[in-house]
Amino acid sequence: MQTSRLNKTTNWGRLPAFLCCAAVMFTALSAASQAHAQGASAAAADPATRQNAAQLLDRIQQAAQQQNYEGTFVYQRGAFVQSSRIAHYATKADGEFEQLESLDGKPRKMLRHNDDLYTFVPERKLLVVEKRQNKDAFPALLSTSGDQVLSVYEPKLLGTDRVAGIDSQVVELDPKDNFRFAYKLWADAKTGLLLRSQMLDPSNGQVLQQLAFTQVRIGTGLAGDKTAIVNGMRNTAGWTVVRPPLETVDMESQGWSFGAGAPGFRKIRELRRPMAARDPNEPPIPVDQAVFSDGLSAISIFVEPVEHNSRKEGSGSNGATHVLVKRSGDYFITLLGEVPQATLQQFASAIEYKAPR
16 A cells, blocks of 8 residues: 555554564663754745745645546665555545555555545455545645645755656755754656655655655546545445544543654644454554654654564664664653654653553
8 A cells, every 4th residue: 555654654554573682772862862863954945945845844734635546656665666556636526536456466445525435455355434634645745734744854955857748847945953864855847746755864865765656637627436436435345344433533641742852843633543452362562653744754652552562672774764662661652753763762761651540
């Protein structure tokens, strides 16, 4: 499925396999690390550049939700490449309709009407029905306004380019500190639809990962028919339908304090999901998840009881995605995000627990 969804609070099993085999022990972020983070700053953009960049970011988000588009895009991280096909139709009366299919590996198909999300897993005849939680999956981008994003990123307008045969505007967003990566974005000059997104190491400009259309059509004249999506969501005969239990949760009332994390990150969501215990005879393990975002980058913090749990302390990475697992009393805390490891350490060092009275 769409890898952007996998990397940003996805619906497909949030914890990657390398969590269980991470071997580097956690150490709290030192004052020296904090000083290092404060030492890096991008050159300040002039007011006109900031205004134009903020408007472009807002256009990107609006286009992803309001435009009709059909195309194929590729996710690339190192040697890993995955292709997906997307069709999106926006209507004034009924909102958004979307179909997303994986073209590599095992077949997967996602159908969506607004926030109703149906994910089909053919080899298991499994259908997962749930509510969409995040709205920043490619070609959407932001979880906040362009102005808020630019409170922690400095923009550079890099002129025009072509992506998938379409003229585009290019903007680079450089972090003001060492708590996040840089981004380079290509947006359709006419509609604002995001055509390519790169995550960069700001220290050397290396591309850490990329999402890009290789072929896309945009506009109201598309011959797409939302009826196929609607019928696909209704025709569930022969599929095992699973509706994962999901509830909002107030982690602060349960005794958790997240303190001062990295600058610019705001808590946008708190959820509780059950996770299967290692022993199938044991009841599911309740896992609470808090999601923080700076508008572009996201961090998930998972809290789960130690009992009946095989988690191990440690840290690891998979491309731009870093993970950190630590134990706090009777709980494991797992931090996961497309941010530098120091950012996860900053968040981890600020987490405290006091049992509610």
